[in-house]
Amino acid sequence: MDAASELKANPKARSVKPTRSLWKKVKQQKALMAMSIPFVLFVIVFSYVPLWGWLMAFQDFKLGTPMLQNHWVGLDNFRELFRDDSFLRVIRNTLAMSIINLVFGFLSSITLALLLNELRSIMFKRIVQTISYLPHFISWVVAANLIMNMLSIEGIVNYILVNLHLIQEPILWLSKGEYFWWIIGASNVWKGVGWGAIIYLAAMTMIDPSLYEAASIDGAGRFRKIFHITLPGIRPIIVILLIMSIGHILDAGFEQQYLLQTPMVVDQAETIDLFVLKYGINLSRYSFATASGIFKTLISVILLVAANQFAKRMGQERLF
Amino acid sequence: MKRIVAGQRRKWKLSAFDCVNVLLMLMLLVVTLYPFLNTLAVSFNQATDTVLGSNFIWPRKFTTLNYTNLFEDNTIYNAFFISVSRTVIGTITSLFCTAMLAYTISRKEYFLRRQISFLFIFTMYFSGGLIPGYMLIKNLHMNGTFWVYIIPGLIGAFNLIVMRSFMEGLPGSVVESAQIDGANHFTIFLKIVFPLSMPVLATVALFVAVGQWNSWFDTFLYNSSKQDLSTLQYELMKKLQSASMSVSGNAETLFSNSDNQQANIVTPTSIRAAITIVAAVPIIVIYPFLQRYFVHGLTLGGVKE
Numbered sequence: 001m002d003a004a005s006e007l008k009a010n011p012k013a014r015s016v017k018p019t020r021s022l023w024k025k026v027k028q029q030k031a032l033m034a035m036s037i038p039f040v041l042f043v044i045v046f047s048y049v050p051l052w053g054w055l056m057a058f059q060d061f062k063l064g065t066p067m068l069q070n071h072w073v074g075l076d077n078f079r080e081l082f083r084d085d086s087f088l089r090v091i092r093n094t095l096a097m098s099i100i101n102l103v104f105g106f107l108s109s110i111t112l113a114l115l116l117n118e119l120r121s122i123m124f125k126r127i128v129q130t131i132s133y134l135p136h137f138i139s140w141v142v143a144a145n146l147i148m149n150m151l152s153i154e155g156i157v158n159y160i161l162v163n164l165h166l167i168q169e170p171i172l173w174l175s176k177g178e179y180f181w182w183i184i185g186a187s188n189v190w191k192g193v194g195w196g197a198i199i200y201l202a203a204m205t206m207i208d209p210s211l212y213e214a215a216s217i218d219g220a221g222r223f224r225k226i227f228h229i230t231l232p233g234i235r236p237i238i239v240i241l242l243i244m245s246i247g248h249i250l251d252a253g254f255e256q257q258y259l260l261q262t263p264m265v266v267d268q269a270e271t272i273d274l275f276v277l278k279y280g281i282n283l284s285r286y287s288f289a290t291a292s293g294i295f296k297t298l299i300s301v302i303l304l305v306a307a308n309q310f311a312k313r314m315g316q317e318r319l320f
Numbered sequence: 321m322k323r324i325v326a327g328q329r330r331k332w333k334l335s336a337f338d339c340v341n342v343l344l345m346l347m348l349l350v351v352t353l354y355p356f357l358n359t360l361a362v363s364f365n366q367a368t369d370t371v372l373g374s375n376f377i378w379p380r381k382f383t384t385l386n387y388t389n390l391f392e393d394n395t396i397y398n399a400f401f402i403s404v405s406r407t408v409i410g411t412i413t414s415l416f417c418t419a420m421l422a423y424t425i426s427r428k429e430y431f432l433r434r435q436i437s438f439l440f441i442f443t444m445y446f447s448g449g450l451i452p453g454y455m456l457i458k459n460l461h462m463n464g465t466f467w468v469y470i471i472p473g474l475i476g477a478f479n480l481i482v483m484r485s486f487m488e489g490l491p492g493s494v495v496e497s498a499q500i501d502g503a504n505h506f507t508i509f510l511k512i513v514f515p516l517s518m519p520v521l522a523t524v525a526l527f528v529a530v531g532q533w534n535s536w537f538d539t540f541l542y543n544s545s546k547q548d549l550s551t552l553q554y555e556l557m558k559k560l561q562s563a564s565m566s567v568s569g570n571a572e573t574l575f576s577n578s579d580n581q582q583a584n585i586v587t588p589t590s591i592r593a594a595i596t597i598v599a600a601v602p603i604i605v606i607y608p609f610l611q612r613y614f615v616h617g618l619t620l621g622g623v624k625e
Binding site for chain 1: 337338341342344345348349351352353354355356358359362373374375417420421423424425427429430431432436439440443445446447448449450451452453454455456471472474475504505506509530533534535536537541553556557560563564592593596599600603604607608611615618
């Protein structure tokens with residue numbers, strides 16, 4: 001259809017030489033170009049020009065000096081990065097929170113989708129869904145406020161735990177380093193579980209209903225149908241989302257840690273993004289901060305490609 | 321006949337599962353809603369009463385003082401105005417520009433469609449990162465201006481792909497007949513494709529508006545020294561930071577005052593609750609109405625790369 005419409009518009013298109021046909025296309029499609037080229041320039045300026053800034057990771061960048069005239073230091077910034085004990089701690093924190101988020105995020109969303117799918121009352125299902133989206137739409141600033149209130153000394157969490165005699169006296173949750181990763185994990189589940197379930201529920205509606213009917217006739221119960229029809233039915237989408245999130249394994253989040261951290265838990269709270277912010281913006285060590293940013297991007301891309309290859313080899317769905 | 325009997329037996333046998341399921345869902349509702357209801361109640365409760373214990377979902381001593389106090393504060397009033405402005409202007413411009421670009425790359429005959437799509441999709445995986453981005457904004461002298469809220473995020477790759485997928489699904493005959501009538505691409509986009517794309521426009525509008533309303537980090541990075549460009553979320557963030565630094569601020573201010581004055585006192589906690597509600601309510605009111613759109617839009621973006 002593509003070629004046919006082109007042929008209709010320009011009967012000689014097939015016979016002309018490539019360069020001339022390109023020029024013809026430009027002339028013919030100048031309206032489309034006028035509508036899109038400004039935005040191409042936009043994306044180049046705002047997304048590709050910053051990539052040029054990566055050069056400063058190999059320099060001793062000073063503000064005000066033109067990019068190429070800074071002193072080149074090779075890989076010194078990267079060497080310093082790996083010698084820095086705090087950077088290793090930052091990677092540990094990032095990976096820990098990211099894995100917690102990944103595991104509990106996936107499990108909670110899939111579980112919620114399965115449970116919603118089994119609800120008999122459509123009305124009730126809709127109400128639960130609508131309310132479960134709510135936390136996704138509020139900002140992390142609002143969420144952090146709510147979470148801080150819940151976890152305060154006189155907050156509901158301490159109130160319940162003390163009254164159930166599970167703890168002797170209220171705990172200052174946010175000032176104890178050992179709880180921080182789990183608080184972040186729980187906050188992410190609270191905020192994202194409903195939203196995460198959407199895509200699985202949509203995938204479940206695509207499953208052929210006759211499969212369920214056939215299974216019922218064969219005497220399969222609710223659980224067998226969940227494990228043998230529903231879960232296999234949504235497996236492709238689970239695999240795709242897993243691949244995508246493996247590429248984001250170093251994105252442990254930024255806002256939640258920044259907003260919920262207290263001076264007492266910095267050792268557990270600092271992620272790569274916070275590290276970059278600290279050195280880049282607060283301490284003006286631009287080259288060093290950019291080097292750690294590049295490290296993060298490179299690892300992410302390597303992981304994404306690797307996960308994709310792995311999925312390909314396993315004969316699963318894949319991203320590209 | 322046999323099937324009906326089997327069906328009835330199944331229903332009876334598994335009703336325990338249904339009960340547990342409903343119970344779990346009710347628990348989810350409580351866990352989701354309690355923080356909001358609690359904060360709402362605190363924001364309408366007398367500050368002096370809140371100090372005595374804040375685990376309730378209905379104000380014990382009703383007052384609107386926390387809110388009147390909040391909006392007497394000029395910085396909050398102005399921040400609210402900036403937040404509304406950036407949400408409205410940012411959403412309209414982003415929606416229009418994204419839709420226009422999506423229209424061009426949804427046209428099968430457009431010879432640059434693949435290249436442009438690639439340019440945008442690439443940005444989903446590779447970005448310069450915080451520091452180069454920050455340098456760029458500084459070099460463009462956009463820091464300290466309102467436009468830093470609008471321009472850098474004008475077109476998001478995800479939104480673009482969602483819109484493109486939708487427009488590719490529109491019946492081609494509508495556009496072709498307009499083309500035969502001699503309409504140019506801009507007219508076709510504006511008069512035909514844009515109105516036909518309302519479902520996806522609603523979705524993207526919600527995503528963009530939520531992002532605009534909720535963001536505080538750009539204010540923090542670029543406009544933290546410009547009080548007149550501060551946003552509501554950033555003001556709330558500052559309150560949150562000072563609250564997590566000092567735990568005991570409330571009691572001191574309270575007990576230095578005599579009883580009859582106490583009804584007119586606001587504490588940082590109450591003010592924080594009121595701002596939290598102001599910062600959350602506009603979105604909470606809007607999103608349920610756009611639900612059927614964004615559920616569809618999300619799957620559209622998820623399936624097609």
